[in-house]
Amino acid sequence: MTHHFRFSSRESRMKASEIRELLKLLDRPDIISFAGGIPDAALFPADAFRQAYGEVLEGAGAGAVLQYSPSEGHPGLRDWIAEEMGRLGIPCGRDNIVITSGSQQALDFLGKLFLSPGDTALVTWPTYLGALQAFNACEPNYDRLDAMANRAPADYAGQAGEKGGSVKFAYLSPDFANPTGETMTGAQRERVLDFADALDIAVIEDGAYQSLRYDGEAIPPLLALEIARKGGIDDCRTIYCGTFSKTLSPGLRIGWVCAARDIVSRLVILKQAGDLHSATINQVAMERVARSCFHEQVERIRAVYAARRDRMLRALEREMPAQVQWTRPEGGMFVWLTLPEGLDGAALLARSVEWERVAFVPGRAFFPDGSGANTLRLSFSCAPGDMIDEGIRRLAGLVREAVGQVDRGRLAGAA
Structure with missing residues (x-):
């Protein structure tokens, strides 16, 4: 039938x-x-994970790691991530972090948070296929984000309006991007922030490959550059998406968003509706491994x-x-x-x-x-x-x- x-x-x-x-x-x-x-x-650091899972399942604490946990994520893991973000020039606290099931879930949530049908997402050309898949379900239009093009912000807004929506965010992977491997210069990053301010839109910074620099001088993340401009993360429009998938393990599906507390609180609501929380035991084990050998x-x-x-x-x-x-x-x-x-x-x-x-x-x-x-x-x-x-x-x-x-x-x- x-x-x-x-x-x-x-x-x-x-x-x-x-x-x-x-x-x-x-x-x-x-x-x-x-x-x-x-x-x-x-x-993969398999021995470190083997030891971590053994430790968290021993004794009276085993019940806690097998139980439901806060939608925001395991507090200890969020603390470690906040410390790591600080090393990147992004001073923040636990309340600026929400744990996601990989950064792919973060992109899905951010598409739902910002995009209504007919709105425009600015993306690099080409861009990460997984981001397009996450955003496509929200029925947006796409426009080309070219950081150094001679194109005025009003032009982006005007074209979006002609299509019946408005520009909602710029999405980019500034370091060793998937698929091109290219890295944005400091000037290009500053230009993106200028555009975002002029258009009053969010910037979604995909930091999946942030840790994988082999040569050349490190360039601060966009969120770090914006904090330097505005004084604190809660005044920033940049939303940083991170992940352990390229460094410790993709199979545990642990990523995070680092952003202003207002954004994090909205993402927590989406997390509650999506899957309640990421796996408790995986988060606790990931914290132990990250602290021991990241x-x-x-x-x-x-x-x-x-x-x-x-x-x-x-x-x-x-x-x-x-x-x-x-x-x-x-x-x-x-x-x-x-x-x-x-x-x-x-x-x-x-x-x-x-x-x-x-x-x-x-x-x-x-x-x-x-x-x-x-x-x-x-x-x-x-x-x-x-x-x-x-x-x-x-x-x-x-x-x-x-x-x-x-x-x-x-x-x-x-x-």
Whole structure:
């Protein structure tokens, strides 16, 4: 029997994640995967977590970690996060922190908090696919956030008004962004804050890769820059989203929001409606592990990922044809390739998986308007050095062949 349910209007904007689908390829031993933007499981501090869970389940305290807990999150974990934010130049307290089930839940909540159907979200072009998925359910429009473009704030507001809504926030990942690996300069960050003040909108700062800097000078987060301007976090419009997923463990699904207390209190209400609270035992164990080894763990993974990044950049330089361009990230997990016009990343992926057993993510999924067909994202975080060399060699061969076909087609057309 076929049912004809009357779904909401937002359901049509809910799409499966191309990246989550590609992750299924990781289970195939014959595939060299540069697709998943995930940390290397071999680097997780498993012993520290094993000890932490054992300790929290011992004695009279076991009942508490198996019980319901405050929607705001475990107080001890929020205290540690507040201390860590202070090290980033963001002085704050426990009341400025709410724990979420990964930063993905934070993006979902923030979309619900700010967006009504027809409103406009300013995003970088391209931008994180998971953010688009979170915001799409709220039925927004998207406009391009370009920090240094000669575009007046009134222009953004005017275009949003023509579409029946208003600009509600700017979303960006300023450090080693997913998918491009690029980092915003200090001047670009200040420009975003100027725009936000002029438009009277929120700034959602996605700090998922904040800890993964391998070289270059650290640049203060936007929230730190705004606090320097305005004197305190409760006077700021920037909302910082953090996560343990790229440093300690993604499987525990623990992220956080650091923001003005007014924003946090509203997010707590959404948290209560969404899932009551994140898992108590996971939060308590995460606090223990963070206090015992967070900074040592970060140094460890930085060394490994930096070596893999360098290996990928050398392989690209050695193997790729001159017509291909790519980013050279100072941190994070990604290198972004731009192919010559006329090439399609999705079509290249199909041939790459079938013929060369190499996977990557086509770039179109990261553009709200469906552009960027000639781009693709490579992740180096889970690929050992020899695998990187071999995978890039295979991929470059396909690209050279595709470039040659396009060039021959253009010559034939010109004749």
